[in-house]
Amino acid sequence: MENEAGALSRVAGLFSARGYNIESLTVAPTEDPSMSRMTVVTRGSEEIIEQITKQLNKLIDVIKLVDLSEDEHIEREMALVKVKAEGDAREEYKRLADIFNGRIIDVTETTYTIELTDSGDRIVEFITAINTDEIIETVRSGVSGIARGEKSLHP
Amino acid sequence: MELTGAEILVRSLKEEGVTHLFGYPGGAVLHIYDALYQQDDVKHILVRHEQAATHAADGYARSTGEPGVALVTSGPGATNAVTGIATAFMDSIPMVVITGQVPTNMIGNDAFQEVDSIGVTRPCVKHNFLVKDVADLAETIKKAFYIATTGRPGPVVVDIPKDVTANKAEFKYPKKVSMRSYNPVVKGHIGQIKRAVTMMLSAERPIFYTGGGVVLGRGAKELTELAQLLNYPVTNTLMGLGAYPATDRQFVGMLGMHGTYEANMTMHHCDVLIAIGARFDDRVTGNIEKFCPHARIIHVDIDPSSISKNVKVDVPIVGSVPDVLQEMIKLLKSGNKKSDQTALQAWWKQIDEWRSVDCLKYDHESEHIKPQQVIESLYNATHGDAFVTSDVGQHQMWAAQYYKFDKPYRWINSGGLGTMGFGLPAAMGAQLAHPDATVACVTGEGSIQMCIQELSTCLQYGLPIKIIALNNRYLGMVRQWQEFFYERRYAMSYMDALPDFVKLAESYGHVGMRIENPADVDGAMEEAMKLKNRLVFMDFVTDQEENVYPMIPAGAGLNEMILV
Numbered sequence: 001m002e003n004e005a006g007a008l009s010r011v012a013g014l015f016s017a018r019g020y021n022i023e024s025l026t027v028a029p030t031e032d033p034s035m036s037r038m039t040v041v042t043r044g045s046e047e048i049i050e051q052i053t054k055q056l057n058k059l060i061d062v063i064k065l066v067d068l069s070e071d072e073h074i075e076r077e078m079a080l081v082k083v084k085a086e087g088d089a090r091e092e093y094k095r096l097a098d099i100f101n102g103r104i105i106d107v108t109e110t111t112y113t114i115e116l117t118d119s120g121d122r123i124v125e126f127i128t129a130i131n132t133d134e135i136i137e138t139v140r141s142g143v144s145g146i147a148r149g150e151k152s153l154h155p
Numbered sequence: 156m157e158l159t160g161a162e163i164l165v166r167s168l169k170e171e172g173v174t175h176l177f178g179y180p181g182g183a184v185l186h187i188y189d190a191l192y193q194q195d196d197v198k199h200i201l202v203r204h205e206q207a208a209t210h211a212a213d214g215y216a217r218s219t220g221e222p223g224v225a226l227v228t229s230g231p232g233a234t235n236a237v238t239g240i241a242t243a244f245m246d247s248i249p250m251v252v253i254t255g256q257v258p259t260n261m262i263g264n265d266a267f268q269e270v271d272s273i274g275v276t277r278p279c280v281k282h283n284f285l286v287k288d289v290a291d292l293a294e295t296i297k298k299a300f301y302i303a304t305t306g307r308p309g310p311v312v313v314d315i316p317k318d319v320t321a322n323k324a325e326f327k328y329p330k331k332v333s334m335r336s337y338n339p340v341v342k343g344h345i346g347q348i349k350r351a352v353t354m355m356l357s358a359e360r361p362i363f364y365t366g367g368g369v370v371l372g373r374g375a376k377e378l379t380e381l382a383q384l385l386n387y388p389v390t391n392t393l394m395g396l397g398a399y400p401a402t403d404r405q406f407v408g409m410l411g412m413h414g415t416y417e418a419n420m421t422m423h424h425c426d427v428l429i430a431i432g433a434r435f436d437d438r439v440t441g442n443i444e445k446f447c448p449h450a451r452i453i454h455v456d457i458d459p460s461s462i463s464k465n466v467k468v469d470v471p472i473v474g475s476v477p478d479v480l481q482e483m484i485k486l487l488k489s490g491n492k493k494s495d496q497t498a499l500q501a502w503w504k505q506i507d508e509w510r511s512v513d514c515l516k517y518d519h520e521s522e523h524i525k526p527q528q529v530i531e532s533l534y535n536a537t538h539g540d541a542f543v544t545s546d547v548g549q550h551q552m553w554a555a556q557y558y559k560f561d562k563p564y565r566w567i568n569s570g571g572l573g574t575m576g577f578g579l580p581a582a583m584g585a586q587l588a589h590p591d592a593t594v595a596c597v598t599g600e601g602s603i604q605m606c607i608q609e610l611s612t613c614l615q616y617g618l619p620i621k622i623i624a625l626n627n628r629y630l631g632m633v634r635q636w637q638e639f640f641y642e643r644r645y646a647m648s649y650m651d652a653l654p655d656f657v658k659l660a661e662s663y664g665h666v667g668m669r670i671e672n673p674a675d676v677d678g679a680m681e682e683a684m685k686l687k688n689r690l691v692f693m694d695f696v697t698d699q700e701e702n703v704y705p706m707i708p709a710g711a712g713l714n715e716m717i718l719v
Contacts, residue, residue, distance in 0.1 A: 002336055006273060006285070017278050047463070054460035060282040060302060063336040 003029050005038040007061040011038065014059065020044065020052050024077075024120070024142035037062065037153070041120070046055045047087065064153050072148040078117045080105075081127065082136040085112040100126045111136060117142075159384060160289040160320040161190035164253065167296040170328040171197045172223050175587055176200065176214060177208040181228025182268060183255030186320040200587065200616060203608040205232050207580035209239020214584030217567045218542050218677040222249040222303050223584060229255045230268030233314075234275060238574060240310045241279035245571025246394060247371055249308035251299045252276075258318040259287055272314045281309030289322040297332045306339025307519050308371055319578070339457065343474030344481060351429075351453045351470045352486045359429035359498035360449075360505075361387045362411065362592045364439075365406050367394030367570065368432020368456060370399075374476030375399070377564040378431065381480050384487055385494060388506055390418040393435050393555055394570040401559035402539070407506060408515075411439040412707050413552040416514035419705070419713040421506055422447055430454040435465040436571070445712030455479045514705050514718055515556055523698035524673050526550065526625045529680075530557035533595055535621055536680040541593040541621075542567065542585045546578035546602030549631035554597040554704045576605030579622065583609060586618045593621065593684065600626040600650055600694075610663040613690050621683055622692045624656060627699045633700050660692035 001007050008027055015022045016050075020042060027038040036058060042052060049067065056067050068075075085093050085106065090112070096115045099102055106113035116126055120143045164187055168176065176199045179655070180188045191199050202208045205227045212223030221245075224272050227236045233254040239682055254276075257266040273285050277559040284295050292315070299311040355361060371379050375398045380391045382405055384558065389399045390410040399406055408415030410422055428450040433439070442448045452468040454461075455476060462471040511548045517527045530553050533541070543558055544567040552567055560566045567585060569577040582596040584648060603624055613620060625631075633648040657667030666689045670679045676695070683691040705716040 006277075009274070010277060013277055047467075051464060053462065058458070060334070060337050146601055 001059075001063055002061045003034050003040055004061055007026055007036065008038075010059050010061055011040070011056065014055055015042070018051075018055060020048065020093050024140075026142040026144050039143055041143050044152075066147070066153060068145045068147060071151070073145055075119045075143045075149060076117055076144045077120045077123055077143045078115065078141040079123045079127070080115055080139045081130065082111055082113045082138075083130060084110060084134045084136060086110050096129060100129075102126065156326075157431075158326045158434045159186065159190070159323055160292050161186035161326065161330040162316065163176070163289065163292050163326050164296065164315065164320065164362050165190045165194060165197060166326055167293050167328055168224065169194075169433070171300050173197055176224050176226055177202055177211040177215075177582075177584070178226030179208055179228065179232060181232050181255060183232075183257060183317045184226060184320070186317065187226065187253070187255070187315075195202050200583070201612065203611050204606065205235035205585070206238050206576065207251060207606050207612065208316055209236045209250070210242065210574075210577050210580035211584035212250050212252070213239060213243045213577075213586075214544060214567055214581030215588045216243075216248050216584070217581070218585035219588045220371070220564060220565050222251055222300060224251050226253045226255070228719045229257055229272065230270045230300075230456050231540060232268075233270055233272040237275060238576075239281065240276055240312065242569050242572045242577060243310040244281070244573045246367060247308050247570065248310065249303040250310040251296075251303050252310060252312045254312060254314045256285070256314045256316040256700060258316070259316045260466055262316065264548060267301035272312065276312045278403065279310075281307075281311050283312035283314065284317075285314045286319055287316070289319050289324040292319065292324070293326060293328050294332065297329045298334065301332050301334075302337065306337075307368075309460075310496065326418025340473050340477045341478055343455065343472045345482065347470055347472045348470065348479060348482045351455075351472060351485065352483055352490070354427055354451060354453060354470060355385065355429060355483075356492050356494045359495055360424060360426040360428075360502045361385070361429065361494075362401075362407075362421050362557040363389040363429045363431065364392070364400050364422065364433055365389065365395045365431040366392040368517065369395055369398035369476050370432075370563040372432055372457060372476035374432065374480055375566055376482055377477045377480035377484065378523065381484050381487075384484060385497060387429075388421055388503075390414070390422065392436070392439055393568065394569075395433065395554060395601035396699075397560035397563040400561040402561055407510070409555055410713070411436075412441070412702050413556065413705065414514050416471075416705055416716060416718065417506055417509040419707070419716055423712065423714040424505075425450050428452045430468070431480070432456060434461045437465070440465060441707045441713050441715075442710050445715075447713075450475040463627065498531075512718070516719070521673065524670065524676060524695055526553050526627070526697045526701055527557050528673060528676055529625060529695050529697065530554055530597065532676045532680045533597070533679070537593050537682050541565070542582075544578045544581040544585060544594070544596045546569065546598040546605075547573045547575045547704050548599050548602060548633075549623040549627075549701075550597050550599045550602075552603075552632075553625070575602040577693045578602060579606050579609045579620070580619045583612060583616075583618055586620055587616070595621045595623055596624045597625070599631060600624055600628065600653055600656070603632045607659070609693075610665060610690070614664045618690060619686070619688050620690050622690070624694050626629065626653075626656070626694050627697045627701065628653065629699060632703070633702075638702070639702070639708070656694040660690070665690040666698045667692045667694065669694045669696065
């Protein structure tokens, strides 16, 4: 979409005005600074997804839109999870982070902050694997998506 | 030579061919008003409330097909304009609204008369722009008109901070504009058009269901040719009236909640539905589960998001109405296939039977003036050739049912948003666009009071509008629903303490008439029409409890109408 002030609120406003769900939304400029790329994760019946697609395409700021889930694609999301890490738990979280290909990026005497980049589903699995009481806070970036192979959004 | 932003704006409007600008001054737009003062090309019409500026621009657009333009100041000027913007948005009316804004360095500071106009209008515009640099102004105006008038039309707001109107830049108006993110489709897919024609010819019980898109897309001529080529029945939506001549035999009347019996029955029993520039609105379909149960559906529309939104269609065609219909006409004329004439004859016989129910009959012997009689009288006195605006409620439905529109752009009403107060300012726009034509505003004693202050504007510009007020001392449509569905508990639907409309009109320098006797209706109407240069406020004291029939109650199908 056009990298214009207000473009994001047009998309967000459309979803709330028409009663569609947004599970996550990420947006940032591309290699061409006049364009931003947005990934929206939403759910709905086939008819609803069709309407969402059409309504988004109608927004003047939207240059091109594809439904990535129609084809092979890659989804990635980053999560930062800060956990209480004392005593035996320190070793346990180290192992858990390794299993999920996460990295411990900040260490104090009592906490770890673990970074994990994976599909949204994997991140949910990781968070579920940790005892909720032990989580101090969680930050998730929302999903970014891209088609597999040579396909791209560029015309 | 460098010009100020205000001068650039006015010159840009002139480049766009704007002759009338409806507005109201204020602090943030003073530079613009100063620039307007120093030229004669763009005529400014001073309304009495910003809502009326947008409605008048809208009425101008609906009566001409050209974009209407309004200018309001920041803050309350912009918020007052919102009702008119939303009205235009719901009915896809091309309009450009310029809103003043506080200076760029004050934006976000809760400055005097500041409101986030872009945020406030976002959900009810086709697009909006905040111009932060005077160097972008001319191109933004070009884009605004381009977006407003192409594809599915709609209102575009351009918010201009005060300092931008004072700053200077070189003026060069772009000849054309292209936008990588906006390329409206015009030509329909030829394969789909061929499929549609085959389906149309295979029909035994066809009907054309056509809406405002035919009027807005300038496709009335093509629709008439296509329908007459096939001899298929035509129904128009409230927004589509005039797209097909109402006095023609093939026209079965308006459809929907207050549509004719024959239109709704023809819809319900059809086997091929040809929808053109219509959007399957809930007032048209009734209960969606029961809608056209036997029909295969063809849908032509410029807006892909209108297709299969409420009702799944079989042959979608995205394209402009006249282009697609011309292709259809070409295919029909060059092909040798004909529709099943025996089936069509039987279909017409059935339709004529439904017609014979005479669903729009009403009591001609009543001692009270029947509202239907007033509309018929208006139709006769204006030879069916007036521009008729309306407000919202019972009078709107009666005008739609009893004034037989033969031409597009003549019927001007707020169909989608249902905005009371629309009628009078819309009539001002229509009258200014057509100074020699008869413009009538059909209204009620409730609606007219929502923009009554515009009687003053009408005096200032000498607008000889004929106001036809159907005064039943009730908010009639609200009362009708309370009668049917709330056991006659008339909560707040009685209009007590009404003004004397005759004296009110006179105090504004106009002519006022009160008509109380059915025998006086035609005479008064003739007399009013003779007053060519005067606004006449005709206060018709009508039967208090008359209802709009037929009616499809909520949850019912098109075949389940309440007749009289």
